[in-house]
Amino acid sequence: MEGERVERILDALVQHIRVWLADADSEFTTSSPTSEEIRRRSRLTPPLEGEGIEGVLEGMDDFLKHSVKTHHAGFMNSLWGGFNASAFAGEVLTALAQTSMYTFETAPFASMVEQAIIKRMSELVGFADGNGVLTTGGSNGNLLGLLCARHNFDPLSVQMGFDGRNKVVMVSEESHYSVSMAANVLGLGISNVIKVRCDENGCLRTDSLQEEIEIAKRSNLDVICIIATSGTTVRGAFDPLREIATIAHSNDIWLHVDAAWGGSCLFSAKHANLMDGVELADSVCWDAHKMMGAPLICSAFLIKNANILKAVCTHTSDAPYLLHNQSEGLDLGRLSLQCGRRNDAFKLWLAWREIGDAGWARRCEEFIVLADYFQSLIEQQPEMEMMSTRKWTNVCFRIKSANIDLNVLNTQIRDKIMKRGKWMTSKALIDGQVILRPVIANSSVSKKSLQGFIEECLTCLKIVQDGEMLIQ
Numbered sequence: 001m002e003g004e005r006v007e008r009i010l011d012a013l014v015q016h017i018r019v020w021l022a023d024a025d026s027e028f029t030t031s032s033p034t035s036e037e038i039r040r041r042s043r044l045t046p047p048l049e050g051e052g053i054e055g056v057l058e059g060m061d062d063f064l065k066h067s068v069k070t071h072h073a074g075f076m077n078s079l080w081g082g083f084n085a086s087a088f089a090g091e092v093l094t095a096l097a098q099t100s101m102y103t104f105e106t107a108p109f110a111s112m113v114e115q116a117i118i119k120r121m122s123e124l125v126g127f128a129d130g131n132g133v134l135t136t137g138g139s140n141g142n143l144l145g146l147l148c149a150r151h152n153f154d155p156l157s158v159q160m161g162f163d164g165r166n167k168v169v170m171v172s173e174e175s176h177y178s179v180s181m182a183a184n185v186l187g188l189g190i191s192n193v194i195k196v197r198c199d200e201n202g203c204l205r206t207d208s209l210q211e212e213i214e215i216a217k218r219s220n221l222d223v224i225c226i227i228a229t230s231g232t233t234v235r236g237a238f239d240p241l242r243e244i245a246t247i248a249h250s251n252d253i254w255l256h257v258d259a260a261w262g263g264s265c266l267f268s269a270k271h272a273n274l275m276d277g278v279e280l281a282d283s284v285c286w287d288a289h290k291m292m293g294a295p296l297i298c299s300a301f302l303i304k305n306a307n308i309l310k311a312v313c314t315h316t317s318d319a320p321y322l323l324h325n326q327s328e329g330l331d332l333g334r335l336s337l338q339c340g341r342r343n344d345a346f347k348l349w350l351a352w353r354e355i356g357d358a359g360w361a362r363r364c365e366e367f368i369v370l371a372d373y374f375q376s377l378i379e380q381q382p383e384m385e386m387m388s389t390r391k392w393t394n395v396c397f398r399i400k401s402a403n404i405d406l407n408v409l410n411t412q413i414r415d416k417i418m419k420r421g422k423w424m425t426s427k428a429l430i431d432g433q434v435i436l437r438p439v440i441a442n443s444s445v446s447k448k449s450l451q452g453f454i455e456e457c458l459t460c461l462k463i464v465q466d467g468e469m470l471i472q
């Protein structure tokens with residue numbers, strides 16, 4: 001009977017996977033349901049008495065029916081997306097084998113795989129003797145980078161605590177908000193994150209960085225870390241790492257690089273120069289779940305001096321029931337802020353085995369070619385204008401029309417695009433101007449789908465101009 005139950009659920013699972021993947025060819029990216037509609041159509045409250053397999057099957061249907069098709073070509077909303085069959089297979093087997101990455105004895109193969117991945121990514125970054133660990137994302141990678149910087153500044157802080165009130169961290173004004181989160185968590189405080197001015201391309205200005213460091217020194221503030229960004233969230237800008245490293249080293253400041261979005265350029269001989277000088281950094285975070293398309297979650301934190309990461313994880317010596325001395329070099333739990341931790345390595349490793357470094361390089365280069373093409377389509381449209389220079393696959397533009405506030409216009413066009421459910425793109429601000437920010441991080445995107453997106457924008461412009469929405 002138990003076998004029959006498992007069989008039915010597995011059959012339904014495979015069937016749902018097939019239907020979902022076939023749906024990538026449909027017209028719609030999202031069914032755009034409201035929360036009321038979801039509540040009305042689905043039974044959300046967990047039942048007091050079980051509903052049996054019928055409840056499970058209905059739940060599967062409801063979930064997929066109301067999920068955004070992130071594998072669909074119309075999904076250009078986030079810095080991730082698409083479907084990778086080998087990584088997906090790895091994800092399923094990971095769930096099947098159910099392990100936790102804290103000890104070698106519970107995750108022998110996965111621990112070795114994670115170390116192999118960290119080693120290769122460290123080599124690509126240029127940390128010959130580096131080490132690292134997979135984390136829950138760039139946000140936690142930035143937190144870990146800042147924690148290592150704190151330890152570097154004050155090695156007693158792990159044991160004795162830390163008064164962050166007269167310490168600061170410097171980042172570009174276009175950096176990711178997770179730096180503020182990390183400053184909050186570490187006791188630095190959000191106002192001790194100094195936002196350094198950017199140039200017209202969204203890259204941190206090193207003259208401003210130097211000035212801010214001087215101001216901090218005159219104010220008796222210690223700069224414990226500079227965080228440079230390789231691939232900013234909105235514009236995809238790359239900060240000048242070599243120059244920043246020179247400033248960091250001459251002032252004895254830790255340099256962490258947030259390469260959550262842009263790290264994959266390191267695979268490509270054509271584009272690796274975007275991160276020129278990264279080997280001079282002290283730590284780097286790099287999301288494989290963004291440009292590389294690994295299923296969420298999959299992200300690496302890499303560090304040049306592995307002893308510092310070990311030192312900030314000293315708390316792990318307090319778990320003799322779990323982390324044993326004889327397996328010290330093998331237990332990845334000693335390098336992590338987490339106790340139980342998913343195996344995020346295997347899926348990436350399977351995908352890597354399929355395509356190799358060369359495949360990641362191709363992916364990155366093809367996405368950039370598509371973004372170039374997309375930009376050229378925008379530049380041909382009199383109703384559209386690019387709102388930022390481009391190095392990466394973020395394509396920041398807006399739609400123009402006479403006699404209408406362009407911030408209102410672009411907000412309403414984006415709302416209309418979302419309601420129609422065929423495409424998804426995010427909206428952001430550059431210098432107070434509302435822009436649309438589609439990104440290419442999804443292998444389903446093609447020249448044809450990009451032409452379709454331009455047509456959709458023009459259709460929505462027409463609808464808004466015809467007054468269906470312009471109620472200000």
Ligand SMILES: Cc1ncc(COP(=O)(O)O)c(C=O)c1O
Nearest residue numbers: 137138139176231232233260261
């Ligand atoms: C530049 C940058 N850093 C960090 C992050 C946070 O990454 P995650 O969502 O993996 O925590 C993002 C997310 O988009 C990002 O764009």
